[in-house]
Amino acid sequence: MITVHHLNNSRSQRIVWLLEELGVPYEIKRYQRDPKTSLAPPELLRVHPLGKSPVITDGDLTIAESGAIIEYLVDRYGKGALIPPPGTPERLRYTYWLHFAEGTAMPPLVMKLVFNRVEKGPMPFFARPIARAIAKKVKGGFIDPNLERIVAHIESELGRSGWFAGDAFTAADIQMSFPVEAAAARVAKPPAMSRFLERIHARPAYQRAIEKGGELAILA
Numbered sequence: 001m002i003t004v005h006h007l008n009n010s011r012s013q014r015i016v017w018l019l020e021e022l023g024v025p026y027e028i029k030r031y032q033r034d035p036k037t038s039l040a041p042p043e044l045l046r047v048h049p050l051g052k053s054p055v056i057t058d059g060d061l062t063i064a065e066s067g068a069i070i071e072y073l074v075d076r077y078g079k080g081a082l083i084p085p086p087g088t089p090e091r092l093r094y095t096y097w098l099h100f101a102e103g104t105a106m107p108p109l110v111m112k113l114v115f116n117r118v119e120k121g122p123m124p125f126f127a128r129p130i131a132r133a134i135a136k137k138v139k140g141g142f143i144d145p146n147l148e149r150i151v152a153h154i155e156s157e158l159g160r161s162g163w164f165a166g167d168a169f170t171a172a173d174i175q176m177s178f179p180v181e182a183a184a185a186r187v188a189k190p191p192a193m194s195r196f197l198e199r200i201h202a203r204p205a206y207q208r209a210i211e212k213g214g215e216l217a218i219l220a
């Protein structure tokens, strides 16, 4: 039996959703973020040395990192579903977006969240102007220009075919769902991205994943 070590309101919602799409039996072990710091509880360190989610266990295997988990599950249990055939242009796009999500999109999206907190979070009054000035400089000089290019790139690709790897829904759409939600909350929500979010939210497997794993409320 596959166990999904699921942290509330996190990237592991994608793994629950993928398992629902594939119709593979699994169980969820739940972990709650610390309400003040949003960090995962220390129990997750017993499952994997980084103590982050998602992690799955399947028999003797422990697998971390969303992209690696998705590749493993599609390969081991997919029977060819949710992945374009090898050697096709769609398969190359699939691989690109599977890596793009955590490799290129999420780092500046997380930086944006951190610097939003530096700007607006509680601090002694005398530190506030300095914190604001630093946050403004980092966001304006580095984070925002990168995110604008990322959103434009996503928007143009989704405008081309509706799904990330072509005309068919694939696991790359599941992997990209988290950066698209985060970009919609923190950067912009142009039309093709909005349509993508509406379409994924309407999928029965997505809705079952939310019922089982809990709401996804991405912080701005």
Ligand SMILES: N[C@@H](CCC(=O)N[C@@H](CS)C(=O)NCC(=O)O)C(=O)O
Pocket (backbone or CB within 6 Å): 007, 009, 010, 011, 012, 038, 039, 040, 041, 051, 052, 053, 054, 064, 065, 066, 067, 102
């Ligand atoms: N690139 C990793 C990121 C894992 C990650 O940072 N997970 C977050 C949840 S969205 C986490 O566990 N945060 C809690 C913590 O860092 O303590 C993946 O995609 O699996």
